[in-house]
Amino acid sequence: MSMTANTPPVETTNTTTTQPADTSTDRRARPLVTVRDLKVRYTDDAPLVLDGVNLDLYPGETVALLGSSGSGKSTLMKALTGFAPVTSGDVNAAGYDVTQLRQKQLRELRSQxxxxxxxxxxxxxxxxxxxxxxxxxxxxxxxxxxxxxxxxxxxxxxxxxxxxxxxxxxxxxxxxxxxxxxxxxxxxxxxxxxPRVILADEPVASLDPRMSKSVLELLRSIAHDEGIPVLISLHVLPLALEHSDRIIGLRHGEIIVSGPTPALDAEQLAGVYALEDEEDE
Incomplete structure (x- = not known):
């Protein structure tokens, strides 16, 4: 089954940049992944790895997840399939309420x-x-x-x-x-x-630039042609700008920027990788 990619509205939770409204969104489309106010910590006395994350993934779209090491990208992906503990918040993926699943149901979710x-x-x-x-x-x-x-x-x-x-x-x-x-x-x-959803965690980190472009083009075409939302964790900004419909930037476990890729540029996304001493200036 082939579906046209849908671009959802700009998310505003934990966002430091103001994005224009996306009037092309098909408001009838229902997200296949919905995350609301997600907080994750691995032990009771540990700091939050994710803090108040909101996310929707719609049929047919490719979403790039940007962030430096330790920003929470991998933890967010793991939380979608029950591999990371949900401290609080709601996580629904492929029709499953992840926070309520027992082991057998988790296996069913992961098969999707x-x-x-x-x-x-x-x-x-x-x-x-x-x-x-x-x-x-x-x-x-x-x-x-x-x-x-x-x-x-x-x-x-x-x-x-x-x-x-x-x-x-x-x-x-x-x-x-x-x-x-x-x-x-x-x-x-x-x-x-x-699958109803595809999660790609740094899929081109070990590939050369030519192969990276080829693999990302393939993933995006699969999302578009099959109507499968694809969430791709990346650390190279130009690749995200070239090969996604929407970009989400994580920093210290919070979403600091989120919007349709055509509405974003390198300057708006620079804060995702800002050094600590730069923030203090």
């Missing part, structure tokens, strides 16, 4: 969220197609559990490899591929889940 990581997390000695097939194990029949994948699943895995541009590598060992190719395998594996 495709994840792409910096280190690819492939099994190097296995073939590319087998790595992709592992993405569908949560819906696997008994034969799949023992490694004899159904022909329908193999057909789908090959189609996904075609979608990400490396069908010719289906039978190659994953470890023989370049970094950019391995990340494409990881994306195909995530799509094998039939």
């Amino acid at each position: 969220v495709g994840q792409v990581f910096q280190q690819f997390n492939l099994i190097g000695r296995l073939s590319v197609i087998t790595n992709v097939l592992t993405g569908g194990l949560h819906n696997a029949g008994p034969s799949n559990w023992f490694g004899s994948f159904r022909s329908a699943d193999r057909k789908r895995a090959l189609a996904l490899l075609e979608r990400v541009g490396i069908a010719d590598k289906a039978n190659a060992e994953a470890r023989t591929l370049s970094g950019g190719q391995q990340q494409r395998v990881a994306i195909a594996r995530a799509l094998m889940q039939n």
